[in-house]
Amino acid sequence: MSLETWQNALERLRGEGMLRQLKTVSGAQRDHIRLDGNEVLLLCSNNYLGLADHPALIEAHCRATMQYGTGSGASRLVSGSMTLHRDLEDRLSQFKGTESALLFNAGYAANVGILQGLMGPDDVIFSDSLNHASIIDGCRLSQARVVVYPHRDTHTLQRLMVQEAPVRKGQWLIVTDGVFSMDGDLAPLPELVALKNHYDCLLMVDDAHGTGVLGDGGKGTGEYWGCMPDIDLHMGTLGKALGGFGAFVAGPDVLIQSLINRSRSFIFSTSLPPGVAAAGLAALDIVDGEEGRRRRLQLQKLRSLMTRCLATSLPVDTDGVSPILPIITVDPEPTMRASAWLQDQGVFVQGIRPPTVPEGSCRLRVTLMATHQPDDLLRAADLIRRVLAL
Numbered sequence: 001m002s003l004e005t006w007q008n009a010l011e012r013l014r015g016e017g018m019l020r021q022l023k024t025v026s027g028a029q030r031d032h033i034r035l036d037g038n039e040v041l042l043l044c045s046n047n048y049l050g051l052a053d054h055p056a057l058i059e060a061h062c063r064a065t066m067q068y069g070t071g072s073g074a075s076r077l078v079s080g081s082m083t084l085h086r087d088l089e090d091r092l093s094q095f096k097g098t099e100s101a102l103l104f105n106a107g108y109a110a111n112v113g114i115l116q117g118l119m120g121p122d123d124v125i126f127s128d129s130l131n132h133a134s135i136i137d138g139c140r141l142s143q144a145r146v147v148v149y150p151h152r153d154t155h156t157l158q159r160l161m162v163q164e165a166p167v168r169k170g171q172w173l174i175v176t177d178g179v180f181s182m183d184g185d186l187a188p189l190p191e192l193v194a195l196k197n198h199y200d201c202l203l204m205v206d207d208a209h210g211t212g213v214l215g216d217g218g219k220g221t222g223e224y225w226g227c228m229p230d231i232d233l234h235m236g237t238l239g240k241a242l243g244g245f246g247a248f249v250a251g252p253d254v255l256i257q258s259l260i261n262r263s264r265s266f267i268f269s270t271s272l273p274p275g276v277a278a279a280g281l282a283a284l285d286i287v288d289g290e291e292g293r294r295r296r297l298q299l300q301k302l303r304s305l306m307t308r309c310l311a312t313s314l315p316v317d318t319d320g321v322s323p324i325l326p327i328i329t330v331d332p333e334p335t336m337r338a339s340a341w342l343q344d345q346g347v348f349v350q351g352i353r354p355p356t357v358p359e360g361s362c363r364l365r366v367t368l369m370a371t372h373q374p375d376d377l378l379r380a381a382d383l384i385r386r387v388l389a390l
């Protein structure tokens with residue numbers, strides 16, 4: 001069989017400046033890493049609180065692995081839930097203030113599985129235009145009618161709901177990122193709650209980037225807006241601010257039981273290893289306590305420092321609250337050139353291109369961690385301003 005078709009497609013991507021290639025990191029996701037052999041400042045990890053190499057998580061992971069082994073053996077419906085799965089779900093539902101919670105193997109699997117498991121051909125999903133790819137794929141898999149509304153535009157969403165109402169047959173669900181992964185802005189949850197109440201539908205928030213980071217207790221975007229109890233389905237991940245791996249949805253028990261019965265990414269996949277679940281529990285202890293509060297405060301201070309510094313010549317949002325700072329560079333070629341130049345100067349900032357973001361909105365996506373040092377950020381901001389002025 002000839003592989004020419006794929007080789008040609010890759011060459012086309014290379015010619016368009018769109019080829020993706022992996023870089024090798026040696027060591028943990030710390031503020032400094034070795035990237036392809038050279039030491040660089042890491043400015044593109046979602047390890048926002050710096051928990052990915054926290055001694056408490058490592059110890060919990062190791063202890064659980066010594067006691068329960070490395071693997072869970074099968075899907076939970078086949079070989080049973082491990083006690084650590086149940087403990088972590090209980091802790092997550094308590095953290096988010098819901099009746100129940102269910103673990104998934106990653107945020108991607110969670111979004112695909114939740115939407116496919118709960119929605120069907122008679123239903124309508126209203127989805128923000130900048131929602132994560134896993135939500136888009138979940139919408140497709142659900143076979144529901146999908147109505148995409150312009151980013152954060154609740155007036156247009158309302159108009160679309162008015163249009164849909166006369167032909168309504170089944171369930172409606174509004175789905176949104178809590179913190180938008182590539183822009184760092186927040187979903188207008190109070191307005192979405194008002195719409196979901198008015199139209200009697202479900203509200204699902206993907207808080208992959210808000211969980212652990214936003215709100216006084218780190219409960220996420222819902223806590224930030226003061227509307228945690230109004231969210232029906234809280235999706236969150238354990239692999240970003242919580243420093244581990246995996247994901248979950250927290251919500252009413254009837255929906256969790258429905259997912260256990262219908263969600264294909266839950267049913268047909270080996271469950272999380274015990275060490276990963278134990279690390280999740282250790283992370284929640286930190287996020288929920290004084291140390292988590294301190295780390296969130298530090299992250300906000302670093303955000304103010306970095307945005308103030310960048311804002312002297314670049315259009316960055318100095319009023320925002322998330323640790324994601326997009327710097328729009330428009331086209332792929334200059335974006336990747338800037339990213340490569342920064343890497344040569346010892347700063348690792350990822351360039352983001354379509355299809356991750358819409359055409360014409362390529363960007364350098366800077367992400368901050370509570371463990372960054374102010375001096376390192378000042379130097380990085382200076383270099384970013386310089387490269388974009390070239």
Ligand SMILES: Cc1ncc(COP(=O)(O)O)c(C=O)c1O
Binds near residue numbers: 237
């Ligand atoms: C908003 C959002 N949802 C879901 C995911 C998927 O989560 P995971 O990386 O755990 O698969 C991501 C991942 O980057 C994300 O940004």
